[in-house]
Amino acid sequence: MRAPAATLAPDDIDGAVDRLIALVRDDLEAVNDVIRDRMQSPVPLIPALAAHLVEAGGKRLRPLLTLAAARLCGSTGDAHVKLAASVEFIHTATLLHDDVVDQSSLRRGRPTANLVWGNQPSVLVGDFLFSRAFQLMVETNSVEVLGILASASAVIAEGEVMQLAASNNLQTTQAIYLQVVAAKTAALFEAAAKVGAVAAGRPAADAQALATYGLKLGIAFQLVDDALDYSGREASLGKTIGDDFREGKVTLPVILAYARGSEEDRHFWRRAIEDRKQGDGDLSRAIALMERTGSLSETIRDARFYAEEAKDALSPLPKNAYSRALVDLADFCVARVR
């Protein structure tokens, strides 16, 4: 068994993303310029709706991965800037479609685009940004990169459909759930890190090491997100607490609490998650059951395990400021919840 301890003290952890941002500051500003430039269109609704999401202060975690991976591998050109922007466009497109699919109302602390403009433009502007992502990749002239991100996009869509089939279904096992997470969330983290190495012209083994780092980090990230939905504070999270519960999403904390619950607990879960019959106090009761069964702390323990695997994957790569920043990033991801 691996020790789940983080390698950074709490104060350092909070600074991990900031330090990564400081390391790639020029690249990140160039990425933001490309994003602002390429979300333009003669059709005014498109940049308006895109800006609503793109400029709402997301963490830019995925493009940061591309930039750090590229610099870690000694990239010098500007291909990694275009690829980072392209990764963020794919992510934004999936968010727009997700919010339509989930009928969400709050994202990054603001009303969702589907709530402000309706579902129709959200679907179409998602398609637009997705196309723009591929146009940007074309400019890097690398068929390999196009292949990596096209495959990731297909896998993301598969993951989203799997999640749809699993939603409101308490028969979903932990194994199936991890497959969903690997596809819908971690596949883009994986591709984002991998294309950075490919842009730097590194050997396939290095690209694969970074791909594995991204995949494991993505799983850790999603598991922490799932835990935060039942334990985070609304202000710091930028989304509504209990969203997953109200939507009847079957995430790992629910799967474990259901598996370990009494017959009475299971009756509660079936009513709340499968039948979507929820009343006042049900969210609090769900949280109490998770605490009693230890399902939240086990979710976080699993997340830490994947974060450690992510860090291990980096071992064959050069040791430099960028690889150290990626190690810290893995610690940060799981330290968001304590």
Add this chain to the structure above:
Amino acid sequence: MRAPAATLAPDDIDGAVDRLIALVRDDLEAVNDVIRDRMQSPVPLIPALAAHLVEAGGKRLRPLLTLAAARLCGSTGDAHVKLAASVEFIHTATLLHDDVVDQSSLRRGRPTANLVWGNQPSVLVGDFLFSRAFQLMVETNSVEVLGILASASAVIAEGEVMQLAASNNLQTTQAIYLQVVAAKTAALFEAAAKVGAVAAGRPAADAQALATYGLKLGIAFQLVDDALDYSGREASLGKTIGDDFREGKVTLPVILAYARGSEEDRHFWRRAIEDRKQGDGDLSRAIALMERTGSLSETIRDARFYAEEAKDALSPLPKNAYSRALVDLADFCVARVR
């Protein structure tokens, strides 16, 4: 002024698509194999939903364009087969998203996917097919082709958003409407024909000639579709007559009838199209107003004009069975309505 006469007798016209299909039969079978193979996924809902649309007997007009253009230009490899399948996947993805956006209930004579499975999987399976399209293009190893189809996809999304802004808005001018049609429909016809020439390795001028053919053909095709929505027979059309009217879509027949209508007519159009207050007999009244103002016949006249321009665009290209089939196809498109 150009004479709008078709160059084929009516009986020949009906056979035009069949003759084109016969010319590229082996290629088309290979395309159908690729489509069936690549819409597979370990997630069962994806092929089920995709098959509902892909196998519903669409005309495969866009992949036929790619195949005919490639063969016209002497293509020998199998890149054009993959590109044709990729074009059909992009088309299918836009249909899935369109039907969600339009809340349509009938497509190709069958209930729409959004009606059978709901909006959520329709959005996500559209995303999946779009990604698969790019994976197929990657296999042809041509960044040029990826650029052409990524740009076309962005333009299609822009056209759809423009159409959304124009819907229920009788201030939409004929010029704006033609921009919408060029983007949402004709851009894919244009790209479909162009990538065929590129796959065959023809000079840029030939690829551009085929692109122009596709663009003009696409505009003609859409204008005829708009006319058929008010004049076609339901069985042969495979969709509900009056769909555009009920959705308050401002198409060319409506724009012209509104511009030429009396004050009383305009009051009717505003109520039916802008306020969406429609009752029994309103569709019949709309058709009667279109006949009185000549708006349907002018729409068809315009479509014939674009079909002639499409045929003219082919003049610099080799004269062979494929170029003759493309000429006949342009005549067929406008002969669907008489």
